[in-house]
Amino acid sequence: MVTLKDISRDLGLSVTQVSRALGDHTDVNPQTKQRVRAAADRLGYRPNAVARGLKTGRSGIVAMVVSGTRSPEVSAHLLEIVMGLSAEFSRIGLRFVLHVAQPDEDTAQLHEDLFLAGGIDGFIVISPQRQDPRIKALRRLGAAFVVHGRDPDQRHVHVDIDNYGVGYRLADHLLARGHRRIAFLTAGDHTFFSQERVRGLRQAYADRGLDCAAAQVIGMPMIAPEGYRATRDLLSQTQPPTAIIAGNTMLARGVYAAAAECNVAIPDRLSVITHDDGLDLFGTDTFDPPLGGTISPLSDAWVSVARTLQNMIAAQNDGLMECILPLGFREGGSIQSVLD
Amino acid sequence: MVTLKDISRDLGLSVTQVSRALGDHTDVNPQTKQRVRAAADRLGYRPNAVARGLKTGRSGIVAMVVSGTRSPEVSAHLLEIVMGLSAEFSRIGLRFVLHVAQPDEDTAQLHEDLFLAGGIDGFIVISPQRQDPRIKALRRLGAAFVVHGRDPDQRHVHVDIDNYGVGYRLADHLLARGHRRIAFLTAGDHTFFSQERVRGLRQAYADRGLDCAAAQVIGMPMIAPEGYRATRDLLSQTQPPTAIIAGNTMLARGVYAAAAECNVAIPDRLSVITHDDGLDLFGTDTFDPPLGGTISPLSDAWVSVARTLQNMIAAQNDGLMECILPLGFREGGSIQSVLD
DNA sequence: CTGAAAGCGCTTACAG
DNA sequence: CTGAAAGCGCTTACAG
Numbered sequence: 001m002v003t004l005k006d007i008s009r010d011l012g013l014s015v016t017q018v019s020r021a022l023g024d025h026t027d028v029n030p031q032t033k034q035r036v037r038a039a040a041d042r043l044g045y046r047p048n049a050v051a052r053g054l055k056t057g058r059s060g061i062v063a064m065v066v067s068g069t070r071s072p073e074v075s076a077h078l079l080e081i082v083m084g085l086s087a088e089f090s091r092i093g094l095r096f097v098l099h100v101a102q103p104d105e106d107t108a109q110l111h112e113d114l115f116l117a118g119g120i121d122g123f124i125v126i127s128p129q130r131q132d133p134r135i136k137a138l139r140r141l142g143a144a145f146v147v148h149g150r151d152p153d154q155r156h157v158h159v160d161i162d163n164y165g166v167g168y169r170l171a172d173h174l175l176a177r178g179h180r181r182i183a184f185l186t187a188g189d190h191t192f193f194s195q196e197r198v199r200g201l202r203q204a205y206a207d208r209g210l211d212c213a214a215a216q217v218i219g220m221p222m223i224a225p226e227g228y229r230a231t232r233d234l235l236s237q238t239q240p241p242t243a244i245i246a247g248n249t250m251l252a253r254g255v256y257a258a259a260a261e262c263n264v265a266i267p268d269r270l271s272v273i274t275h276d277d278g279l280d281l282f283g284t285d286t287f288d289p290p291l292g293g294t295i296s297p298l299s300d301a302w303v304s305v306a307r308t309l310q311n312m313i314a315a316q317n318d319g320l321m322e323c324i325l326p327l328g329f330r331e332g333g334s335i336q337s338v339l340d
Numbered sequence: 341m342v343t344l345k346d347i348s349r350d351l352g353l354s355v356t357q358v359s360r361a362l363g364d365h366t367d368v369n370p371q372t373k374q375r376v377r378a379a380a381d382r383l384g385y386r387p388n389a390v391a392r393g394l395k396t397g398r399s400g401i402v403a404m405v406v407s408g409t410r411s412p413e414v415s416a417h418l419l420e421i422v423m424g425l426s427a428e429f430s431r432i433g434l435r436f437v438l439h440v441a442q443p444d445e446d447t448a449q450l451h452e453d454l455f456l457a458g459g460i461d462g463f464i465v466i467s468p469q470r471q472d473p474r475i476k477a478l479r480r481l482g483a484a485f486v487v488h489g490r491d492p493d494q495r496h497v498h499v500d501i502d503n504y505g506v507g508y509r510l511a512d513h514l515l516a517r518g519h520r521r522i523a524f525l526t527a528g529d530h531t532f533f534s535q536e537r538v539r540g541l542r543q544a545y546a547d548r549g550l551d552c553a554a555a556q557v558i559g560m561p562m563i564a565p566e567g568y569r570a571t572r573d574l575l576s577q578t579q580p581p582t583a584i585i586a587g588n589t590m591l592a593r594g595v596y597a598a599a600a601e602c603n604v605a606i607p608d609r610l611s612v613i614t615h616d617d618g619l620d621l622f623g624t625d626t627f628d629p630p631l632g633g634t635i636s637p638l639s640d641a642w643v644s645v646a647r648t649l650q651n652m653i654a655a656q657n658d659g660l661m662e663c664i665l666p667l668g669f670r671e672g673g674s675i676q677s678v679l680d
Numbered sequence: 681c682t683g684a685a686a687g688c689g690c691t692t693a694c695a696g
Numbered sequence: 697c698t699g700a701a702a703g704c705g706c707t708t709a710c711a712g
Contacts, residue, residue, distance in 0.1 A: 003689055014699045019691060029697055046456040050399065051689030053390045054704045059459070063437070068423035072416030072621060079415040082440045083408035095454075097403070097437040100422045114435075116386040118705095119399070119459065281412060343705055354683045359707060369681055391705030394688045458689095 002045040011039050022047070053119060062089060062309060064124040065099045065110050065134070073223045073250055080279050084299055085124060088306040094121070108133035115143045121313045124148065124305060129190050144312040146305050152192050157312060159304045159323045161296045163193040166275050166327065167200025169294055170245045171215070173273060173329075175208055178339035179243040183234050185227055185255070186247040188219040197247070197275075222247050227254025235262045235270075242338055243271035249282040252291055267336035276330070284332065292332025296325050342385040351379050362387070393459060402429060402649060404464040405439045405450050405474070413563045413590055420619050424639055425464060428646040434461070448473035455483045461653045464488065464645060469530050484652040486645050492532050497652060499644045499663045501636045503533040506615050506667065507540025509634055510585050511555070513613060513669075515548055518679035519583040523574050525567055525595070526587040528559040537587070562587050567594025575602045575610075582678055583611035589622040592631055607676035616670070624672065632672025636665050 021036035053059040089096040122144035187194040205212035246252035278297030361376035393399040429436040462484035487498040527534040545552035586592035618637030
């Protein structure tokens with residue numbers, strides 16, 4: 001292993017200067033810098049992150065802890081998220097590692113263990129629940145962390161979208177086109193984002209003087225098989241809905257499958273609208289007809305998440321507590337007016 | 341942050357003794373140990389892994405680098421593997437982290453970067469190819485690593501199954517029951533395990549004085565959609581096979597789906613046999629009729645992998661270079677004799 | 681059984 | 697612009 005000492009000996013310089021030269025400090029002779037850099041290359045020097053970490057208190061590593069899962073869809077979704085985050089962090093010179101917990105493991109405890117052992121500068125938390133114990137633990141420890149999404153019960157730095165707006169716009173889009181029997185497939189009520197979307201949906205009804213009790217809000221794990229099952233149920237009602245709001249594209253996949261199987265044409269007999277988080281794997285472009293709805297690419301979120309965490313680590317500042325990403329909309333071909 | 345110094349000050353002991361007491365060294369007064377442990381608990385001491393790592397050269401962290409993928413099945417498979425490895429490593433006091441590379445990233449380089457930065461004691465490599473560049477890099481660096489599977493072109497510590505035996509037994513089982521038109525769905529020829537299985541299959545033919553040219557060996561990514569597609573093709577032949585060997589349960593899933601769609605009953609008109617690696621997600625018990633074939637649970641492999649890597653890290657010994665796990669067999673209900 | 685000291689490889693005031 | 701020194705928190709010969 002090549003150390004600073006080896007370079008300093010090789011060059012007849014002090015370790016101090018070598019360190020400063022490599023760190024590109026201003027108060028080093030440019031020529032010296034050149035010599036040092038050349039020697040470092042020649043000897044194959046690689047800074048020891050552990051030593052640097054002990055001195056500076058920073059390792060350059062950020063982590064995410066996730067629970068293992070039985071659902072292939074959730075796994076795939078997760079891995080695409082991790083890929084996006086990894087790419088973004090390596091772009092800004094940080095290393096992103098994943099710790100996969102057992103399904104029954106206490107992830108709050110795991111965050112604590114990882115943090116207290118040192119060597120991890122910060123954490124990413126995704127899919128927060130209300131009163132999220134991971135967030136509680138990280139707050140208590142004073143760790144740097146950024147949440148994608150939001151737990152309204154605790155103050156924390158987060159990157160999120162306007163979920164109230166999502167619910168409002170999706171519902172309003174359908175209501176404006178005459179739909180009255182609408183089903184909303186969303187997550188359970190333990191998630192704030194789902195609560196917000198429902199609130200938005202209700203407001204859209206209220207703004208048109210309609211009774212939102214007419215909307216069927218159905219909570220479920222947001223994966224294709226659940227969307228499929230729920231849609232089968234809905235379509236077998238005597239008065240099936242004329243439109244379904246799928247909380248994400250995985251649910252929409254299930255909706256499409258069920259509709260096809262029941263010979264219910266989209267959009268002729270059933271309009272479908274979704275919120276698209278822009279993941280390749282379940283992209284709306286693979287739907288026929290193309291899925292319409294709100295859009296907010298997760299890849300944009302990761303940029304903000306990574307930058308924000310980097311700032312927190314560097315400056316301990318939590319000035320920018322909240323980042324709400326903009327919402328797009330795509331018409332698609334999956335929504336039809338029932339006004340004619 | 342509570343350090344050894346804090347405890348030593350609290351107790352009026354030297355840092356040396358505190359360290360030794362906590363490390364449960366033999367040459368410390370039992371009473372002292374008690375006092376130290378009590379104080380550590382009371383003050384909330386957590387050893388700093390970074391400092392320990394700098395001193396001992398060991399961080400207690402092992403890593404695996406994987407490439408991101410577009411296939412949900414592969415993702416799910418991967419995550420189940422990671423869960424298994426994580427569980428096993430945490431059982432023996434090591435921490436397992438995953439680094440997910442971009443699909444186009446140079447993973448050999450990534451291993452090198454991670455290793456040279458320090459802080460990682462060892463690596464797990466899965467799904468090796470021939471002349472695997474990751475293995476080359478790790479060997480060159482002198483890193484501790486264990487391969488699950490094998491690259492016959494390089495010497496390395498590995499845990500594997502007898503893939504020649506898998507090919508032999510699966511083929512022999514079918515041949516003994518009179519099958520002559522057999523298709524073998526397996527991986528491409530760039531993987532040694534598939535080469536070995538094919539070799540085993542050929543030997544089974546030879547041992548019965550049969551011409552193995554009669555077997556259709558078809559290479560493909562080993563996921564359900566590929567198994568489905570291949571089976572559709574096979575069943576549309578004028579002389580379709582009477583038996584299919586699916587290289588894993590994901591392929592078998594595709595075989596079953598295609599057979600059902602073509603109204604080809606299993607096992608009446610088509611026998612199916614597989615090698616089962618015992619992952620929950622694609623378990624043979626969810627097949628109807630139950631899938632038969634060789635079995636070797638990956639969970640067993642992880643135990644060996646983790647132990648072996650731990651030994652390598654502790655002792656730098658590569659005494660146990662090779663661990664070949666035993667092979668089981670389950671009859672199932674998916675294979676029928678064609679001799680009657 | 682106990683403690684003073686050295687050192688892992690780095691960074692950074694401090695003094696020149 | 698440069699270097700000697702301290703120190704991050706730990707472990708471990710070495711001496712008593």
